[in-house]
Amino acid sequence: MIKAEGLTKHYGPLTAVDQISFKVEPGEVLGFLGPNGAGKTTTMRMFAGFVPPTAGSAEICGHSIISDALAAKAKLGYLPEGAPSYGEMRPREFLDFVAAIRGYHGDELRTRVGEAVERLNLGTVLNQPIETLSKGFKRRVGLAQAILHDPPVLILDEPTDGLDPNQKHEVRQLIADMSANKIIVISTHILEEVDAVCNRAIIIAHGRILADETPENLIHRSRYHNAVTLRLSRDGDLDAVAADIRAVAGVDHVETRSDARSLTAFPDGDAMILPSIGDLAGEKSWPLEQLQLESGRLDEVFRTITAPDSAAEAA
Amino acid sequence: MSAIVTIARRELRAYFATPVAFVFIVIFLALSGWFTFYLGGFYERGQADLQPFFTFHSWLYLFLVPAISMRLWAEERKSGSIELLMTLPVSIWDAVLGKFLAAWLFTAVALALTFPIWITVNYLGDPDNGVIVTAYLGSLLMAGAFLAIGSCISAANRNQVVAFIITVVICFLFLLSGFPLVLDFFAGAPQVIVDTIAGLSFLTHFNALSKGVIDLRDVVYFLLVIIAWLYATSIVLEMKKAD
Numbered sequence: 001m002i003k004a005e006g007l008t009k010h011y012g013p014l015t016a017v018d019q020i021s022f023k024v025e026p027g028e029v030l031g032f033l034g035p036n037g038a039g040k041t042t043t044m045r046m047f048a049g050f051v052p053p054t055a056g057s058a059e060i061c062g063h064s065i066i067s068d069a070l071a072a073k074a075k076l077g078y079l080p081e082g083a084p085s086y087g088e089m090r091p092r093e094f095l096d097f098v099a100a101i102r103g104y105h106g107d108e109l110r111t112r113v114g115e116a117v118e119r120l121n122l123g124t125v126l127n128q129p130i131e132t133l134s135k136g137f138k139r140r141v142g143l144a145q146a147i148l149h150d151p152p153v154l155i156l157d158e159p160t161d162g163l164d165p166n167q168k169h170e171v172r173q174l175i176a177d178m179s180a181n182k183i184i185v186i187s188t189h190i191l192e193e194v195d196a197v198c199n200r201a202i203i204i205a206h207g208r209i210l211a212d213e214t215p216e217n218l219i220h221r222s223r224y225h226n227a228v229t230l231r232l233s234r235d236g237d238l239d240a241v242a243a244d245i246r247a248v249a250g251v252d253h254v255e256t257r258s259d260a261r262s263l264t265a266f267p268d269g270d271a272m273i274l275p276s277i278g279d280l281a282g283e284k285s286w287p288l289e290q291l292q293l294e295s296g297r298l299d300e301v302f303r304t305i306t307a308p309d310s311a312a313e314a315a
Numbered sequence: 316m317s318a319i320v321t322i323a324r325r326e327l328r329a330y331f332a333t334p335v336a337f338v339f340i341v342i343f344l345a346l347s348g349w350f351t352f353y354l355g356g357f358y359e360r361g362q363a364d365l366q367p368f369f370t371f372h373s374w375l376y377l378f379l380v381p382a383i384s385m386r387l388w389a390e391e392r393k394s395g396s397i398e399l400l401m402t403l404p405v406s407i408w409d410a411v412l413g414k415f416l417a418a419w420l421f422t423a424v425a426l427a428l429t430f431p432i433w434i435t436v437n438y439l440g441d442p443d444n445g446v447i448v449t450a451y452l453g454s455l456l457m458a459g460a461f462l463a464i465g466s467c468i469s470a471a472n473r474n475q476v477v478a479f480i481i482t483v484v485i486c487f488l489f490l491l492s493g494f495p496l497v498l499d500f501f502a503g504a505p506q507v508i509v510d511t512i513a514g515l516s517f518l519t520h521f522n523a524l525s526k527g528v529i530d531l532r533d534v535v536y537f538l539l540v541i542i543a544w545l546y547a548t549s550i551v552l553e554m555k556k557a558d
Contacts, residue, residue: 081398084395086329087329088332151359
């Protein structure tokens, strides 16, 4: 288990992290979401023992990051933001170095490094200087370094930043494979990623936790949750359709889009309005091109939570 | 202990993975030879000793050692690899010591490669080899003191050039603290302070060793300087590692 209690970090007059408290249990994949400068990286750095907290405490598997830092670090696999490493080293030397620091030697060192190399498909680049590798390979070298001692806790700061879609998929798969009995904390700006790999999401902004829920519950917060969006063909009369839909039971309000061909109907509370609208469409033979049920928009929830003012403006 | 060795080994390998090692060793050997023969008058003196060789070591180190030490921490901070190193299960002291030992061992290698001049002087005459061994020891200790100062300055700066220049200036003051250049600055101060500052001079302590006089006080002096500056390095890192 990892635990933060009242974790706080001031940089001069700036409060980067403001009394954050949370716990994560094995099996949880926690996504840290927040705008740039929200305090995600600072929080992760405090857990990793790189930045000392101004106040509060944190524990990794029962070891305090302040009074028992070495034991805490031994339980942790950490990927710093940007996956820094030693550019002039080759991945094999680099991983051997990290494994040796972690106390492995001889056959066990080779096995550990070999497993990490295999998991991240680094076999082809083992003998090229790290500084000559592509961004994707550099990130994977950083990940290999973080997982090679099979730690019970993994903290990954933007593990998929800068990767192409295939590489992102691979990294997510890796996280999913390892998640069963580990604690994994990742930070990301990519909202779909939270949906794809996390079973818990914490949204922070201005150093405070604003939401701590499952991704599904977050999506349910969206005003688009269970809304219905439809698009008419060119000769459709959008105003007439909008008027018909407003009369349907359970519809709260209708928003038409500026392209004058599509609209979104929002339900009143948890009402399920898709069947009624679908029936009506058949009855009135609307020239429909598309009819879809919205599951909710995470980016909209994110904006509403982290920047309520600008979200209101945009809407 | 094993962490110190692992870090030192990685660091030492990094010197040889880049042209740093090659350039340093070649220039060190070329300059030390040139100084010995042209400025030191190795032949003209007509004496079988290495006095003209060792006399110039302090001045060579003044510019060459900061070039080695400037990258110790500044480079890690600039590239961000310090975050990786400091989040591995090693103490700051292990990391400071490991990196310092690598740099020191590297200068020891460069120093050892000056062996042809030792052979030369033995071929030409009959020198007191005990004096030469002591002088080598003194030279190595002085290099260590320069490196420890450089380590601390490098930890305080993200920029290697700035680290280099500040290190040269501080080493210069330490080198000459027994001379009027520094002492005149403290002219009005009580005699005790002037004497203390004069006693900090690298040159005074090194000169005794280079003449073959092993005074424990000189050896302890250099070791204390090294430990003090390395300790300062660990404090600076603790404060500034994440800045």
